[in-house]
Amino acid sequence: xxxxxxxxxxxxxxxxxxxxxxxxxxxxxxxxxxxxxxxxxxxxxxxxxxxxxxxxxxxxxxxxxxxxxxxxxxxxxxxxxxxxxxxxxxxxxxxxxxxxxxxxxxxxxxxxxxxxxxxxxxxxxxxxxxxxxxxxxxxxxxxxxxxxxxxxxxxxxxxxxxxxxxxxxxxxxxxxxxxxxxxxxxxxxxxxxxxxxxxxxxxxxxxxxxxxxxxxxxxxxxxxxxxxxxxxxxxxxxxxxxxxxxxxxxxxxxxxxxxxxxxxxxxxxxxxxxxxxxxxxxxxxxxxxxxxxxxxxxxxxxxxxxxxxxxxxxxxxxxxxxxxxxxxxxxxxxxxxxxxxxxxxxxxxxxxxxxxxxxxxxxxxxxxxxxxxxxxxxxxxxxxxxxxxxxxxxxxxxxxxxxxxxxxxxxxxxxxxxxxxxxxxxxxxxxxxxxxxxxxxxxxxxxxxxxxxxxxxxxxxxxxxxxxxxxxxxxxxxxxxxxxx
Ligand code: SF4
Numbered sequence: 001x002x003x004x005x006x007x008x009x010x011x012x013x014x015x016x017x018x019x020x021x022x023x024x025x026x027x028x029x030x031x032x033x034x035x036x037x038x039x040x041x042x043x044x045x046x047x048x049x050x051x052x053x054x055x056x057x058x059x060x061x062x063x064x065x066x067x068x069x070x071x072x073x074x075x076x077x078x079x080x081x082x083x084x085x086x087x088x089x090x091x092x093x094x095x096x097x098x099x100x101x102x103x104x105x106x107x108x109x110x111x112x113x114x115x116x117x118x119x120x121x122x123x124x125x126x127x128x129x130x131x132x133x134x135x136x137x138x139x140x141x142x143x144x145x146x147x148x149x150x151x152x153x154x155x156x157x158x159x160x161x162x163x164x165x166x167x168x169x170x171x172x173x174x175x176x177x178x179x180x181x182x183x184x185x186x187x188x189x190x191x192x193x194x195x196x197x198x199x200x201x202x203x204x205x206x207x208x209x210x211x212x213x214x215x216x217x218x219x220x221x222x223x224x225x226x227x228x229x230x231x232x233x234x235x236x237x238x239x240x241x242x243x244x245x246x247x248x249x250x251x252x253x254x255x256x257x258x259x260x261x262x263x264x265x266x267x268x269x270x271x272x273x274x275x276x277x278x279x280x281x282x283x284x285x286x287x288x289x290x291x292x293x294x295x296x297x298x299x300x301x302x303x304x305x306x307x308x309x310x311x312x313x314x315x316x317x318x319x320x321x322x323x324x325x326x327x328x329x330x331x332x333x334x335x336x337x338x339x340x341x342x343x344x345x346x347x348x349x350x351x352x353x354x355x356x357x358x359x360x361x362x363x364x365x366x367x368x369x370x371x372x373x374x375x376x377x378x379x380x381x382x383x384x385x386x387x388x389x390x391x392x393x394x395x396x397x398x399x400x401x402x403x404x405x406x407x408x409x410x411x412x413x414x415x416x417x418x419x420x421x422x423x424x425x426x427x428x429x430x431x432x433x434x435x436x437x438x439x440x441x442x443x444x445x446x447x448x449x450x451x452x453x454x455x456x457x458x459x460x461x462x463x464x465x466x467x468x469x470x471x472x473x474x475x476x477x478x479x480x481x482x483x484x485x
Pocket of ligand 1 (some may be wrong): 251253398399400401402449
């Protein structure tokens with residue numbers, strides 16, 4: 001369900017900036033990170049390059065908690081990168097905060113990324129065999145060492161170093177990197193699983209996970225970094241090259257359904273419009289005789305607008321979200337989960353009483369919070385509750401940086417739609433189908449990753465890991481990141 005309840009967690013956000021006019025960039029990085037805070041709330045970090053030195057401040061917490069004014073003043077320099085992290089490989093340790101910095105080759109490198117390296121096992125083994133000892137469990141630090149080693153091998157040729165790194169890695173990665181020599185480098189995996197946009201004018205170049213980080217810096221999106229492309233920004237200007245030619249694209253469909261902010265543009269498509277269309281298509285495919293359309297706040301609001309627009313049923317806010325609740329602990333039994341939902345959502349009795357309600361939500365992962373939401377609505381006087389879900393059933397894990405855990409924890413893997421409906425107490429339950437999802441996003445199947453809704457993954461390691469889990473009974477309870485490691 002939505003982020004209010006039990007939705008999958010975001011998988012990090014990054015920001016990179018180069019100021020041609022040599023203006024300080026730390027405040028721009030800070031603002032950019034604030035604009036993508038939704039992608040990770042566990043830790044935040046900034047690295048800038050000042051007089052040949054890489055300066056870093058990173059710590060657990062929200063962007064506003066991690067950086068003081070003094071920090072931003074001391075992060076001098078006109079080139080920098082930043083990161084907000086949500087841990088997807090199962091750990092949440094202070095040393096896992098990004099950016100990571102290595103002091104070789106030459107004046108060192110700093111790196112931040114969004115994604116997940118699916119073949120972390122062999123990659124980390126090789127790095128350790130080379131005598132490098134990363135201090136964290138984070139794939140980004142291993143990737144950074146790999147690139148540093150490749151740079152040594154290629155005698156400082158960054159194009160070659162990134163190309164050979166891309167050929168060695170399997171998984172998703174959108175990366176910003178800073179060199180001690182004063183270059184800002186951005187690259188995206190050959191399938192383009194994670195988004196990366198850029199903006200450039202005569203004063204500066206910015207790369208970010210989402211265009212909202214450009215908006216806040218008064219920059220308009222110029223284009224997306226292409227799958228397999230490397231962009232290098234230096235005193236000499238901007239150079240770019242596709243170093244690994246993609247044979248297909250596989251952008252994560254969840255960006256449109258759930259992760260990205262609705263005001264973001266990803267691969268030239270408005271996230272808001274995609275969600276609105278999801279709602280419209282759901283209304284065509286799964287009409288309901290109802291008096292009100294109610295979104296589960298906040299992600300589902302555009303889809304609820306679309307459902308209302310298509311069906312002519314008025315939309316109303318029937319569930320009010322407590323915005324200040326922060327984290328709740330993992331609740332071991334259903335009674336406590338019901339309380340967790342109540343802490344986050346309160347029904348509006350005056351709106352719901354005596355009404356037949358269609359609720360719109362983005363996804364069902366474990367399915368544990370659907371029943372408490374339906375109960376809340378019925379206790380508040382709703383006479384019927386019809387559930388419409390904008391994401392097709394999630395039937396398999398994610399190996400690319402989203403914490404969709406393992407087969408047996410997924411409601412749609414274990415149960416039929418009718419079983420889920422019965423357990424939830426809803427009067428009807430309909431999911432979006434894959435054809436409708438593609439239509440809403442406006443992309444063909446061949447351009448998107450649909451791994452968690454088809455059990456077919458866009459990379460060899462993803463498919464191999466899924467097969468290994470499926471073929472072993474004991475493995476089915478193993479979380480995907482445990483397999484990856
Ligand atoms: S498996 Fe699902 S969540 Fe993971 S990248 Fe693919 S579409 Fe996104």
